[in-house]
Amino acid sequence: MDPKLTQYVIDSFSTENSVQKYTNDIASGLWASEKLLVEKYFAQGSTILDLGCGPGRTSLALAEMGYKVTGVDVTPKFIDIAKSKLSTINFAVGDATKLRFADQAFDNILFSFNGWSMIPSAHGRAEAAAEIYRVLKSRGYYIFCVHKRTIIGQELTWLTQLIRLKVLKPLGYPSKEQDFGDFYFNRDTETTYPIPQFVNFMDIKEVKRLHEDLGFQVQLMAMRSELSKSDDQLKSGDVMFFVLRKP
Numbered sequence: 001m002d003p004k005l006t007q008y009v010i011d012s013f014s015t016e017n018s019v020q021k022y023t024n025d026i027a028s029g030l031w032a033s034e035k036l037l038v039e040k041y042f043a044q045g046s047t048i049l050d051l052g053c054g055p056g057r058t059s060l061a062l063a064e065m066g067y068k069v070t071g072v073d074v075t076p077k078f079i080d081i082a083k084s085k086l087s088t089i090n091f092a093v094g095d096a097t098k099l100r101f102a103d104q105a106f107d108n109i110l111f112s113f114n115g116w117s118m119i120p121s122a123h124g125r126a127e128a129a130a131e132i133y134r135v136l137k138s139r140g141y142y143i144f145c146v147h148k149r150t151i152i153g154q155e156l157t158w159l160t161q162l163i164r165l166k167v168l169k170p171l172g173y174p175s176k177e178q179d180f181g182d183f184y185f186n187r188d189t190e191t192t193y194p195i196p197q198f199v200n201f202m203d204i205k206e207v208k209r210l211h212e213d214l215g216f217q218v219q220l221m222a223m224r225s226e227l228s229k230s231d232d233q234l235k236s237g238d239v240m241f242f243v244l245r246k247p
């Protein structure tokens, strides 16, 4: 992946607002929906690669549930905090698009809180998906979630983006977006992040196809709101969970 794009992700997650937000989140533990899926699909005591672990919200909760957790994140500041707070868990700085683990190294993999869709460029996300498939054991499960792209109610947003990408950009006008669905945002509406975070609002059919083409079998696709009513109080908006299995 283009190193400039990776650096943008690191810079956007390293701002004071972002570090504070994700560090505060450690105490909140797993979302009810995450807990439900983890308990259903990840065998007790199995090894988990917690990708995009941030400062450790999910890593701590999973370790407390008895899993053997390895937390990996591309943002060094997050890994420094995780290591200082949770010294019993194995954390490392790493990029999901080129993982430094052997083939079939983990029983299960989690990429929580839309982390995979925050990798810029379709190419980068495809690289990460292939790496995840490679380091997952046969019969292992991979759980992640994404923001689903909906057109209804958002027609103007996507229409203006389409014009920027397909008409103005080829004419030489600058555009931050590279793929349809790209979105730069402030995590909390109360504060303005100095470097907006990146996410792609995903076409669910494309996400499914990409992973099936790699060999994954889809076990479950469900909105967070369908899995847990209590997660409705989370500020992050509804997301779609995927549970995939490597044959």
Ligand SMILES: C[S@@+](CC[C@H](N)C(=O)[O-])C[C@H]1O[C@@H](n2cnc3c(N)ncnc32)[C@H](O)[C@@H]1O
Residues within 6 Å of the ligand: 009, 013, 022, 025, 051, 052, 053, 054, 055, 056, 057, 058, 072, 073, 074, 075, 078, 094, 095, 096, 097, 112, 113, 114, 115, 116, 118, 119, 128
């Ligand atoms: C929305 S945050 C979630 C953090 C944590 N999992 C949580 O739920 O609080 C997404 C995380 O993905 C990480 N991330 C983004 N791109 C990554 C990549 N290519 N490799 C590893 N981590 C990445 C970011 O640094 C960030 O910590």
